[in-house]
Amino acid sequence: MNTIVEYLTGMNKLTDQVIAMDFLIAAKTGVRNYAMAATEAIxxxxxxxxxxxxxxxxxxxxxxxxxxxxxxxxxxxxxxEQFRMDVQNIETALTLPG
Structure with missing residues (x-):
C-alpha cells in the first residue's frame, strides 16, 4: 500500500498487524484441517x-x-485486553474510506 494512503487512512499502524492476524487465522485453520484429515486417513x-x-x-x-x-x-x-484491541481494530476498519 502507498505510504501516503496508509497514513491518511490510519492503516500505517495496522497493516503489519492485519497481515499477521490474517496469517495466524489461516495457520489455525490449517491446523484444524490437518488434524481432521489425519484422523480420517485410510x-x-x-x-x-x-x-x-x-x-x-x-x-x-x-x-x-x-x-x-x-x-x-x-x-x-x-x-x-484482546477483546478491546479487536474492537479498536474493527472501529478503525469501519472508518476507512470505502
Missing part, C-alpha cells in the same frame, strides 16, 4: 504424511503467535 502412509504436515502447521502457528505476542498485537491470555 492408510498409515497418508496418516503419517498428514501428521507430519500437522506438526509443521502447529509450529508455524506458534511462530506467528509468538511474533504477534512480542509486538503486543495478540494477547491470548488476556481476553479482556
Amino acid at each position: 492408510t498409515p502412509e497418508i496418516k503419517a504424511t498428514l501428521t507430519k504436515q500437522l506438526d509443521e502447521a502447529i509450529d508455524t502457528y506458534e511462530q506467528i503467535a509468538a511474533y504477534m505476542i512480542e509486538r503486543g498485537w495478540y494477547k491470548p491470555w488476556n481476553a479482556v
Whole structure:
C-alpha cells in the first residue's frame, strides 16, 4: 500500500498487524484441517504424511503467535485486553474510506 494512503487512512499502524492476524487465522485453520484429515486417513502412509504436515502447521502457528505476542498485537491470555484491541481494530476498519 502507498505510504501516503496508509497514513491518511490510519492503516500505517495496522497493516503489519492485519497481515499477521490474517496469517495466524489461516495457520489455525490449517491446523484444524490437518488434524481432521489425519484422523480420517485410510492408510498409515497418508496418516503419517498428514501428521507430519500437522506438526509443521502447529509450529508455524506458534511462530506467528509468538511474533504477534512480542509486538503486543495478540494477547491470548488476556481476553479482556484482546477483546478491546479487536474492537479498536474493527472501529478503525469501519472508518476507512470505502
